[in-house]
Amino acid sequence: MNGNRTYGIRVEGAKYGVGFGSALAMSISYTNNHSILWAIIHGILGWLYVVYVALFG
Template identity: 70%
Template sequence: MANRAAIHSGVGIGTVLAIIISWTSNHSVLWAILHGFLGWLYVIYYLLLK
């Protein structure tokens, strides 16, 4: 049960990070929503390419 909670929290943290990074970069709600769905993929992309 604890593993499930940790995994669920990890997905939430990735989503929040993606939205924050997207908002500070683009100032667009639509981009922030899209990047929120992508979550950790967008965070990794941002760290590698920006």
């Protein structure tokens, strides 16, 4: 039973991480580009865009 609880926590954590990554990417993109279309595209990419901006932005 303990193994099932750990799995559930990991799945929920992954869901929240993906959602937060998308929201963060969209806000960074809109701040940099002032374009809703680019914000949507970068929101789909999520954490990839956040890491790109952190490294090269």
